[in-house]
Amino acid sequence: MHELTVIENVLQISGQVAKENNLSRIDVINLDVGGMQHLNEEIMQHGFEAAKKDTVAAGAELKLFWLPVRLRCNSCQQIFGTENGKFYCPVCGSKDTEVQQGMELNIKSIEGE
Amino acid sequence: MEIKVLKNVLDKNMNQAEQNRQALMKHNVKMVNFISSPGAGKTTLLEKTIPTLQETMNVAVIEGDAFTSKDAERLQQFNIPIVQINTEGTCHLDSSSIESAFAELDLQELDIILTENVGNLICPTAFDLGEDFRIAVLSTTEGDDKPAKYPMLFRQARAVVLNKADLLPYIDFDNETFKKDLQDLNPNLQVFETSSTLGTGLWNWVEWLEVALEKEVKRV
C-alpha cells in the first residue's frame, strides 16, 4: 500500500508550494496518475482524508486524473493502448515498445488562496 | 488562484536513488533489487546464490523486512556483511533507507550488494533504490497470470526467476501462457526456472547473474 507514501509526498510537496506562494489554504490538488502505477483511488482518497488533517490542505479536495497506458511501437511508430491486456503492437506485432503515457505520478497544480 | 507545480510525487526518492547510484559507481559496486510476493522464495534463492558468487566476489546483503530480522539471521552463515532494514510495516524499501544501509557498509571493499525488498509485487516497483537492475521472483503457486496483472514489475525487471518449479506437477500452471505473456511484455526478459529448496535450475541462473553483473572481479 504505497498509496500512503504517495499521499504523504503529495501533501509535503503541496505544502511547500503553498508556502512559497503565500497561500493560507489549499482547496484543490490536481494529480496525474498513470495506469502503470497500480494505485487504488479509494485507498488514495482514504489516506488523503486522514493525512490532510492539521495541514494547510486540511480542507482540500484531491482530484485524480487517470492516464491510461499508451505505448509507442519502436518499429512502426504506432501508438496504442493496452486495455485488452496486450503489450505488443496491434499493427506490426512488434514487442519493441516504449511507454509513452502511464508512468505519470505528477502534481499538476494546486488551487488555493 | 491556481499554481502550476508539475512535479513528480516521488521526486525525493528519485533524487536520493540517483545519489545512491553515484555512490555505487564511485566504488564500482553493483546492486541488484529482488522483488516478489511474500514467500515466493527470495531468501531461499539468496541462500543458494550467495555461495557461488562469494567464490569470486565480495558480496553484501541488504535485507528489507517489515518487522523481523529472521531473513537476515538465515544469511548469517555466509559471513558476509548484512544490513537489516525494518520498514516498520511499510510495504517497500526506499532510497533513503538504502542510503542509511550504505553507511553501515564499506562500499570500497564490496563488489556486489544483493537487496531483498519487502515481499510485495506492487509497491517496491515504484521506488528506485539506485540499483543496477531488478530481478522479479515469482513462485509457481502464485499462478501463470501474474505477468499480465503486474506489467510494471515485469517490464522493469532484467530477469524473472520462476521458483518452486518442483511444485509444477501438482498445480495448474500453464508454462506456455506464462512465457508468452512475459515475452509480450518484455521481449528482453530472461526467464529461469528454479527450485531453490531442491537446488535445481540454479546453475543457469547464477551463471547468468555473474555475467549480468559484468564485474571486474576482485579476488577475495
Ligand SMILES: Nc1nc2c(ncn2[C@@H]2O[C@H](COP(=O)(O)OP(=O)(O)OP(=O)(O)O)[C@@H](O)[C@H]2O)c(=O)[nH]1
Ligand atoms: N517447494 C518449494 N518451496 C520453496 C522453494 N523456495 C522456497 N520455498 C519455501 O517457501 C517458503 C518461503 O521461502 P522464503 O525464501 O522465506 O521466501 P521469501 O520470498 O524470502 O519470503 P518473504 O521474505 O517473507 O517475502 C519457505 O518455506 C521455503 O522453504 C522452492 O523452490 N520449492
Ligand SMILES: [Mg+2]
Ligand atoms: Mg525473505
Ligand SMILES: [Zn+2]
Ligand atoms: Zn508496430
